[in-house]
Amino acid sequence: MSTRIRESRGQEMVLTAAVAIVIVLLSLLPMLRLIKEIVAPGGTLSTVAIKAGLGSPATWIATWHTLVVGIGGTLLAVLSGTLVAVLVTLTDIRARSAMVLCYVMPLMIAPQVTALAWLQLFGPASPFLKLFGAAPPLGTRNPLYSTSGIILLLGVQYGPLVFLLVRAGLRKLPRELVEAARAGGAGWFTVLITIVLPLMTPSIMAAAALAFVSCVGNFGIPAFLGIPANYLVLPTLIYQRLSGGGPAVLGETAFLSVLIGIIAMAGILAQEIMSRRRDYRISSTSLSAEPYELGRWRPAVQAGMWLLIVVVLFLPLFGLVLTSLVPGYGIALTAKTATLDNYRFVLFEHDAASRAFFNSFWLSIAAAVFAVLVAVPIGYLIAWGKQRWVRLLNLSVELPYALPGVVLAIASLLLFLRPIPLTGIQLYNTVWIILYAYLARFLVLALRPTISGYHQIDRALEEAAQVAGAGLFTRMRTIIFPLVAPAAIAGGLLIFMTALSELTVSALLWSSGSETIGVVMFSFEQGGDSNYAAAMSVITVAVTFVLMLVTNLLAPYLPTGVLPWRD
Amino acid sequence: MARLSLDNVTKSFANFDAVKDVSIDVGDGEFLAVLGPSGCGKTTLLRLVAGFEKVTSGEIRIGSEVVSGKGGSVAPEKRRVGIVFQNYALWPHMTVAENIGYSLKVAKLDKAVARRKVEDALALVNLQGLGERRPANLSGGQRQRVALARCLVAAPSLVLFDEPLANLDVHLRASMEDEFASFHKRTGTTIVYITHDQAEAMALADRIAVMDGGRLAQLATPRELYHEPANEMVASFISQGILLPADVLSAEERGHCKVRVLGAELIVRCRPGERPRTGAKVCCRSADLDVSQDGPGFDGLVKRVIYQGGSARIEFTPSTSPDLTLHFERPDPVALESGAQARLRIRSGWLIPAAGGAS
Numbered sequence: 001m002s003t004r005i006r007e008s009r010g011q012e013m014v015l016t017a018a019v020a021i022v023i024v025l026l027s028l029l030p031m032l033r034l035i036k037e038i039v040a041p042g043g044t045l046s047t048v049a050i051k052a053g054l055g056s057p058a059t060w061i062a063t064w065h066t067l068v069v070g071i072g073g074t075l076l077a078v079l080s081g082t083l084v085a086v087l088v089t090l091t092d093i094r095a096r097s098a099m100v101l102c103y104v105m106p107l108m109i110a111p112q113v114t115a116l117a118w119l120q121l122f123g124p125a126s127p128f129l130k131l132f133g134a135a136p137p138l139g140t141r142n143p144l145y146s147t148s149g150i151i152l153l154l155g156v157q158y159g160p161l162v163f164l165l166v167r168a169g170l171r172k173l174p175r176e177l178v179e180a181a182r183a184g185g186a187g188w189f190t191v192l193i194t195i196v197l198p199l200m201t202p203s204i205m206a207a208a209a210l211a212f213v214s215c216v217g218n219f220g221i222p223a224f225l226g227i228p229a230n231y232l233v234l235p236t237l238i239y240q241r242l243s244g245g246g247p248a249v250l251g252e253t254a255f256l257s258v259l260i261g262i263i264a265m266a267g268i269l270a271q272e273i274m275s276r277r278r279d280y281r282i283s284s285t286s287l288s289a290e291p292y293e294l295g296r297w298r299p300a301v302q303a304g305m306w307l308l309i310v311v312v313l314f315l316p317l318f319g320l321v322l323t324s325l326v327p328g329y330g331i332a333l334t335a336k337t338a339t340l341d342n343y344r345f346v347l348f349e350h351d352a353a354s355r356a357f358f359n360s361f362w363l364s365i366a367a368a369v370f371a372v373l374v375a376v377p378i379g380y381l382i383a384w385g386k387q388r389w390v391r392l393l394n395l396s397v398e399l400p401y402a403l404p405g406v407v408l409a410i411a412s413l414l415l416f417l418r419p420i421p422l423t424g425i426q427l428y429n430t431v432w433i434i435l436y437a438y439l440a441r442f443l444v445l446a447l448r449p450t451i452s453g454y455h456q457i458d459r460a461l462e463e464a465a466q467v468a469g470a471g472l473f474t475r476m477r478t479i480i481f482p483l484v485a486p487a488a489i490a491g492g493l494l495i496f497m498t499a500l501s502e503l504t505v506s507a508l509l510w511s512s513g514s515e516t517i518g519v520v521m522f523s524f525e526q527g528g529d530s531n532y533a534a535a536m537s538v539i540t541v542a543v544t545f546v547l548m549l550v551t552n553l554l555a556p557y558l559p560t561g562v563l564p565w566r567d
Numbered sequence: 568m569a570r571l572s573l574d575n576v577t578k579s580f581a582n583f584d585a586v587k588d589v590s591i592d593v594g595d596g597e598f599l600a601v602l603g604p605s606g607c608g609k610t611t612l613l614r615l616v617a618g619f620e621k622v623t624s625g626e627i628r629i630g631s632e633v634v635s636g637k638g639g640s641v642a643p644e645k646r647r648v649g650i651v652f653q654n655y656a657l658w659p660h661m662t663v664a665e666n667i668g669y670s671l672k673v674a675k676l677d678k679a680v681a682r683r684k685v686e687d688a689l690a691l692v693n694l695q696g697l698g699e700r701r702p703a704n705l706s707g708g709q710r711q712r713v714a715l716a717r718c719l720v721a722a723p724s725l726v727l728f729d730e731p732l733a734n735l736d737v738h739l740r741a742s743m744e745d746e747f748a749s750f751h752k753r754t755g756t757t758i759v760y761i762t763h764d765q766a767e768a769m770a771l772a773d774r775i776a777v778m779d780g781g782r783l784a785q786l787a788t789p790r791e792l793y794h795e796p797a798n799e800m801v802a803s804f805i806s807q808g809i810l811l812p813a814d815v816l817s818a819e820e821r822g823h824c825k826v827r828v829l830g831a832e833l834i835v836r837c838r839p840g841e842r843p844r845t846g847a848k849v850c851c852r853s854a855d856l857d858v859s860q861d862g863p864g865f866d867g868l869v870k871r872v873i874y875q876g877g878s879a880r881i882e883f884t885p886s887t888s889p890d891l892t893l894h895f896e897r898p899d900p901v902a903l904e905s906g907a908q909a910r911l912r913i914r915s916g917w918l919i920p921a922a923g924g925a926s
Contacts, residue, residue, distance in 0.1 A: 179652075187642070
């Protein structure tokens with residue numbers, strides 16, 4: 001090989017190697033470590049861990065519960081998300097953008113905040129119900145502490161997820177397919193049942209699989225609603241085992257976490273099989289269908305939609321704000337009793353809480369910045385790379401996010417329980433293990449928009465720089481990064497919003513001194529201090545809103561679909 | 568089968584008129600082509616007839632029923648109109664037979680009857696035995712035939728074609744053209760056929776409606792469009808007619824009058840009642856032009872000779888009006904070369920009627 005050829009390939013090799021190292025460290029290593037713990041605990045092949053796990057009745061009960069709330073929550077999410085997507089996309093409903101923004105909002109709010117907000121709305125201490133004197137007497141059980149409560153909130157949380165995917169599918173439906181059916185004599189409802197929904201099967205199935213994975217992996221909602229009712233699902237069972245037994249029970253929880261992983265994967269597999277049973281490929285592209293005229297039904301449908309939004313978004317948030325203003329449990333809120341003490345307490349007086357704000361902010365910023373910087377070269381290799389195997393990388397980056405967060409948390413624990421070999425650095429019981437898990441889990445959130453950003457850029461822009469003599473690193477810095485930066489940065493902001501009030505991973509990884517907002521919120525709620533938990537929630541929700549507004553400024557430079565709440 | 572009438576139909580989007588004041592009467596069993604450059608409003612016209620768009624003003628009648636007008640709009644599914652789309656619009660999740668039988672199923676027809684009708688429709692478009700296939704496994708021409716069968720099976724009062732051949736390759740186009748023609752002959756269905764391809768329109772249609780900028784430029788038989796264009800747009804759009812400024816020198820006499828074009832006097836065809844006027848236009852076809860060595864005619868410069876295999880297209884600029892370009896064809900061997908001087912003669916032409924004379 002001549003020197004000139006070696007020189008020109010050198011930079012690409014360095015880049016590829018660096019990307020491969022990052023992905024191995026963040027995606028493959030934890031998964032392999034977890035699998036090793038199951039099949040070969042202590043280094044030798046054995047089925048002890050599996051047998052112990054299968055033998056415990058608690059495992060079976062939690063698995064059953066996981067399936068019940070997983071399937072129930074998925075059904076509710078699919079029904080509501082699809083219905084809203086059809087109404088918003090195919091009819092002449094008004095104020096569409098506002099509706100989309102409000103309906104998608106619960107997706108941007110952490111599940112435990114959703115849970116807390118709903119609990120505050122219906123409990124005996126509910127300041128909202130007390131406003132009308134409708135609160136049940138103190139001591140009454142909150143109706144949400146139940147299976148149906150968990151299913152309801154999972155449906156509310158992930159309905160928007162289904163909505164986004166089905167809406168994207170509906171927008172690609174060519175209008176001729178609808179019009180051919182109408183010309184054939186079919187009314188709007190018949191067209192919907194016989195043409196539109198069948199053609200949306202792939203979108204609906206994909207959405208259902210995603211909602212299912214999210215539901216079975218969700219920790220915040222069953223933790224807030226299930227633990228008080230002693231209704232345990234797999235993630236909360238793992239949490240209880242770990243907080244009771246510590247590292248000694250790690251092997252057992254590893255089995256449970258793999259079980260969640262298997263259930264989640266079974267959901268995705270079922271989707272694959274369902275979508276392949278028929279041919280749903282739409283070959284032509286065209287304008288999307290003319291909105292159906294609701295006519296005299298329009299005011300009623302609109303009122304129904306806004307009522308839904310009030311119920312799933314505004315009422316819970318309102319309840320949350322009210323609770324955060326109440327001086328203590330069960331006290332009615334009046335102009336006299338309203339106080340900002342809860343905010344002062346969590347921000348300045350409570351050590352763990354103020355530490356948590358600090359930790360969560362820098363962890364989220366670090367995860368976001370890292371992901372943006374790494375997503376640009378990884379995206380480059382995946383979107384424009386010539387090697388086939390690089391595309392497999394994409395899958396392995398998706399894995400830590402596709403699998404429930406509990407799985408990654410347990411894998412990280414196993415990986416760093418002992419000091420890192422050769423260096424002796426100890427990550428266990430420090431904040432760094434949380435950072436590691438965040439980096440692994442959220443990278444894909446920045447990668448996806450970056451890749452769609454790459455697909456929108458004409459590659460000739462890079463080739464022109466290449467012809468002008470710029471090496472790969474120079475092109476990356478001066479041409480490629482500026483072009484995909486908006487998409488990557490938007491991804492980074494999504495990561496920041498998600499990580500800020502994250503609970504699932506940090507609930508298993510935190511230690512004294514490395515608390516996160518989610519963890520402190522959870523312990524306030526468990527200790528009965530809902531007012532403080534509510535105050536923290538209101539602060540994070542407010543930060544999220546402000547960030548959404550800031551991110552909107554990037555919107556003109558982004559590929560469509562990067563910001564979920566933008567219509 | 569039914570007639571279709573459009574009365575002063577206008578369709579405006581925001582501040583732009585896609586269709587403006589169009590009136591067309593399509594007779595029972597007639598094959599009407601709507602021809603025009605892209606963006607002329609022909610697809611909007613079709614969507615108005617199908618009922619996917621509502622008229623801004625005017626009236627559309629199918630048979631004796633007003634389907635669009637001041638009183639509202641009959642829904643597309645109640646119009647009994649069949650449509651064949653450019654992209655076929657076959658439903659990928661249904662078999663060929665299910666696609667064709669869809670409207671029968673919607674109408675809750677007896678299953679055995681429906682199956683027989685689907686078989687008949689398949690036979691009509693020569694697709695016997697392909698009923699169980701998926702649309703994805705068919706060729707482009709077969710898909711178009713399925714689309715045709717699908718709209719036929721419901722016995723529509725009117726069939727609309729939206730550029731049905733635009734996605735097919737040249738060879739297939741010719742055979743599908745034959746198929747459409749024989750289909751029309753067999754069934755006698757009233758057809759409105761949208762296209763931007765004038766050869767297609769000429770080959771198939773009883774009459775052609777030429778549209779331009781949302782307006783109806785001319786509605787006439789293919790022969791009349793070619794020989795007697797009603798205005799400059801139609802003259803230049805159809806077969807690249809050459810427009811030349813002319814002064815009318817004599818009044819019409821038995822369909823002809825005397826004009827002066829490029830300094831030469833000649834006799835052209837014209838409408839009855841033409842009187843002497845200035846600033847008129849004459850439309851010539853390239854076949855009307857002839858090289859005349861030294862007879863009557865006008866001199867000019869051969870700008871370009873484009874060899875086309877067996878013949879050459881020659882672009883010619885008369886020396887008296889250098890901004891005009893005339894083109895004509897000469898068979899091999901071509902004696903003219905670019906840059907050469909030549910003398911041309913116009914044998915015949917058509918006097919474009921004065922503005923406002925659309926028929």
